[in-house]
Amino acid sequence: MLSIADLIQYRRKRERLIEMVVEVDLPTAYGHFKLRLYTSAPDGMDHLALIKGDVAGDSAPLVRVHSECLTGDVFGSCRCDCGNQLHAAMSMVEQEGRGVILYMRQEGRGIGLANKLHAYKLQEGGLDTVEANVKLGFAPDLRDYGVGAQILADIGLKRIRLMTNNPKKLIGLQGYGLEIAERVPVVFEPGDHNRRYLETKKSKMGHLF
Numbered sequence: 001m002l003s004i005a006d007l008i009q010y011r012r013k014r015e016r017l018i019e020m021v022v023e024v025d026l027p028t029a030y031g032h033f034k035l036r037l038y039t040s041a042p043d044g045m046d047h048l049a050l051i052k053g054d055v056a057g058d059s060a061p062l063v064r065v066h067s068e069c070l071t072g073d074v075f076g077s078c079r080c081d082c083g084n085q086l087h088a089a090m091s092m093v094e095q096e097g098r099g100v101i102l103y104m105r106q107e108g109r110g111i112g113l114a115n116k117l118h119a120y121k122l123q124e125g126g127l128d129t130v131e132a133n134v135k136l137g138f139a140p141d142l143r144d145y146g147v148g149a150q151i152l153a154d155i156g157l158k159r160i161r162l163m164t165n166n167p168k169k170l171i172g173l174q175g176y177g178l179e180i181a182e183r184v185p186v187v188f189e190p191g192d193h194n195r196r197y198l199e200t201k202k203s204k205m206g207h208l209f
């Protein structure tokens with residue numbers, strides 16, 4: 001018996017799901033990058049890659065696969081650590097002179113912005129981030145790394161050093177012709193607002209700190 005999930009998995013591994021649209025120069029407060037926009041064929045979503053230096057081939061550059069978090073990335077929300085992780089990763093790539101930040105538009109672990117804010121509301125009533133997602137009827141993590149893996153392959157990456165604290169990303173990215181040579185942790189001191197969030201990530205989602 002072949003399940004629908006198996007079929008989707010099979011198609012994602014074999015069909016080309018992405019298209020490169022445009023590349024521009026992007027100087028930022030954290031470094032100077034090329035910014036590439038890709039579209040994903042299944043859903044028409046735009047995903048972005050910040051690329052620095054010569055990253056193609058087996059030389060294992062630093063790579064971060066970052067999931068969009070509007071509140072954290074743009075407003076500097078202290079309810080999570082996304083903004084800090086994104087900017088630290090950009091600085092690390094800048095310092096090393098090469099690497100890739102892949103910015104995946106999968107807000108709130110894939111549940112979307114409105115649902116993420118509903119989950120925040122439930123957390124204000126005492127639930128943690130995993131309990132809140134489950135209460136809204138979502139699996140704790142809906143992110144799919146197949147599209148991301150195809151973008152990294154299109155950029156020419158074969159071996160990477162992945163900047164992450166999340167072991168699921170390691171599993172999610174393997175099996176698409178990408179070899180993860182090393183996991184490079186992105187570590188922060190928890191603040192007063194995100195301490196419980198970070199503890200939940202560690203105890204319930206297997207994050208490594």
Ligand SMILES: [Zn+2]
Binds near residue numbers: 071072073080082
């Ligand atoms: Zn966040």
